[in-house]
Amino acid sequence: MDLAQLPVLSLADDAASFADAIGASFREYGFALVKDHGIDQNLIDEAWRLTEAFFALPEEEKRAYFIPGIGGARGYTPFKTEIAKGATAHDLKEFWHVGRDLPEGHPLSATMAPNVWPARPEGFQDLFTRLYAAFDLAGATILSRIALHLGLEDDWFEPAIADGNSVMRLLHYPPVADAEGGAIRAGAHEDINLITLLLGAQEAGLELLTKDGRWVGVSPPEGAVVINIGDMLQRLTNHVLPSTTHRVRNPDAQRAGHSRYSMPFFLHLRSDFPFHTLPQCITPENPDRYPVSITADDYLQERLREIGLKK
Incomplete structure (x- = not known):
């Protein structure tokens, strides 16, 4: 399996340089690799x-x-x-x-359920509350650079x-003991949201579909996150920034007995x-592909039905 030749970008670079670099990577692949993102390794x-x-x-x-x-x-x-769409x-x-x-009484409460937390393992709620906040901050910073690439103000x-x-x-x-009916770990799909920040998994398997129709692997180096465009950003930019099809293939025979863990942060409007x-x-x-405006929640609910999470 060939690996995607994605450059590794540093969020510590000046804003304009990073904006140019992530824009170029996005336009070619719909994906980017980013280091120096500020998410504490001990937390990860x-x-x-x-x-x-x-x-x-x-x-x-x-x-x-x-x-x-x-x-x-x-x-x-x-x-x-x-289930992946289609x-x-x-x-x-x-x-x-x-x-x-x-907070209680927030006008968006009807569209966002409160969190639930497991009794075990100990420390789960505290850890993931802090990690969520770290992802939230890193994602907002990356979006500010994407805004610059699009000719918008950084805020x-x-x-x-x-x-x-x-x-x-x-x-x-x-x-994976028996993948009945052609099932794979994650079928070919595009993400729904604006951008996704993905902590690299120890087990291989993430692949993206190139413009010429080849599946290539994505393997971030230690300490880097994978960033990819979701359909909401594709819609907003009229497909100038494309949402790229990707999947998680099943493991090779020698790794079939191993679990795979990953941790995407789906940044939404x-x-x-x-x-x-x-x-x-x-x-x-x-020309404008989307002359009729809908809300982000309307779009999300439609997509959740398509992937089997809502009836």
Whole structure:
């Protein structure tokens, strides 16, 4: 399997240089690799430990945190629940979602459920509350650079993501004993949100689809995160910044007995954000694909139904 030739960018570089570099990587691949993102490595190491400990709990205990009717927005989602849009086999994964807690009476409360927390493992709530905040800050900084690349003010996204519906997902892909019906760990899909920040998994498997139709691996170096464009940013930019199809393939035979863990942070807009295509992304050659405005939550609910998390 070939690896994508993604440059490793440093968020410590000056804003204009980083903006140019991430824009070039995004336009070519829809993906970028970023180091010096400011998320503390000790926090990350403890997050991996607690993630593994949670998914090792008995099935009955984990399922006590499954909340029907909210599309997996918070708490536990059992194995083989999610299905990629257009796929026939469910993904071989289980996951836990941590979201943003809003103060009581907040106007967006109806679209964002409160978090639930497991009794075990100890320290889970405190650790993942802190990690969520670190992801939130890093993501906002990266978006400020993307704004510069698009010719916007660097603070353009700030009101758009204030109290945004961002979700941190703790993912467990169990050992693959028998992939019935062509099931794979995560079927070919695009993300729904603005951008995704992904902590690298120890086990290989993440692949992106290139413009010429080849699947290539994505392997971030130690300490770097994978950043990819979601469909909301693609929509906002009229496909100038493309949301790239990606998947998590099943392991080779010698690794089939090993679990895979990963930790994406799906950075979302405010639920009431109205989509209006950015004017600078509309040209005679690239006319506005989305003349009708909908809210970010309308778009999210539509997509959740498509991937089987909502009826």
